[in-house]
Amino acid sequence: MTAIDQMLTTHPKAASIEAADVLARCIEACIECAQTCTACADACLSEDMVAELVTCITKNANCADICTATGAVLSRQTTVDVEVVRAVVEACRTACAACAQECEQHADMHEHCRVCAEACRRCEQACNDLLAAL
Amino acid sequence: MTAIDQMLTTHPKAASIEAADVLARCIEACIECAQTCTACADACLSEDMVAELVTCITKNANCADICTATGAVLSRQTTVDVEVVRAVVEACRTACAACAQECEQHADMHEHCRVCAEACRRCEQACNDLLAAL
Amino acid sequence: MTAIDQMLTTHPKAASIEAADVLARCIEACIECAQTCTACADACLSEDMVAELVTCITKNANCADICTATGAVLSRQTTVDVEVVRAVVEACRTACAACAQECEQHADMHEHCRVCAEACRRCEQACNDLLAAL
């Protein structure tokens, strides 16, 4: 049981175990993806061919910022505004898909892009699962 | 001319003056709204009637996080992924409208909610203007 | 092996395995603590006795923001400015200790404060370990 699960289950307005699990997996994926994207942007900057990776770096940075915000919004259960949650999770899914698509193009050449693409795809899927449960 | 305008006009891929202005106003509104919402959440926490303001505090915190992410994404012009921009600006508009609506209910009693509601409405409008120009 | 470890070991300027491990544990602790603090602030807002928890909520929010920034800075290895790293990790350690101390006072009554205090102490320790290795 991760700290995310513990925080959700000890919340005064704890969701049902099933709903909490979909939510926990999405929060987890968002913060993992945010870190991976920040690290991938930086790893790209250290490559000799950095000039060919500027699109990847920009998409990484955008995805990191949106994932961080989404993970924070999803961590707040006192008042859940479904419209806001839906909009930010949709933005997160869009950013993850765009970043994954870009990183996948460099995955053969750069291991960090491969790892990052996988984290983006996991987060995209976790957003889809959460949207389906809303 | 603000630092935001200067950064947009000195960017190697500078947009047309007209497009840059709509963009600059939206970035400006996002970062103003993020700060105002963080400050309003905190001011609400200092009110005697804090228990009646927990929804306001939560919406403020969500709005602040989404506005900060949106302002950062809009500041990146190297590669503009219109789909990602559209999704995050829509999320920002939704969060601003939700927060404004909540703050407006407390605006008569709390000046900080009045100031914050105005910043949220300005940001909502700036998001609308930018979405119309995409 | 977490995604954080994978990103550090696939970085073109990968640190030694030993240094990478101290770094990975600190990044991991920072992003876990940021999430836990955001969730704890929100859980406190849902408590009936919220008025007695406003200091806890404020310290949680500050700790979350500083941990998020620290986790991002530590994820960047292209150019490491030791002075900046040291200053931000010291700020992170200070914020974690302050938040832990506050949450520990409510740990008997609120499980979320107990879980959060533990995450803060883990992050404080990880910051200490990293500072010792700089």
Add this chain to the structure above:
Amino acid sequence: MTAIDQMLTTHPKAASIEAADVLARCIEACIECAQTCTACADACLSEDMVAELVTCITKNANCADICTATGAVLSRQTTVDVEVVRAVVEACRTACAACAQECEQHADMHEHCRVCAEACRRCEQACNDLLAAL
């Protein structure tokens, strides 16, 4: 009177006008510097000589993250933990000085680095002023 000033003066625990002004100028400088650094990192990515600007981009990104966190912490007045405030403002000053020094080396060639260096120096000064007033 900016929205930042308005939020500080309408806060239930409003500081004295003089203290509020030093604080408002520092918050203002932090959020301006965060935006400028994000934009400068992105503008550097669009330069043909991006390979020579990777240190600048990394320092910009770190400075942006630390300034954003500092601006948020300073916006919270419900409970002010002077030790935490001091530590994060010191980290902010260190990051701004490091980023300014780097951007100044490219200021003759890149206007965005000149504008960004100025924003970093303003923020460094505002941090110094606030630290002197703590």
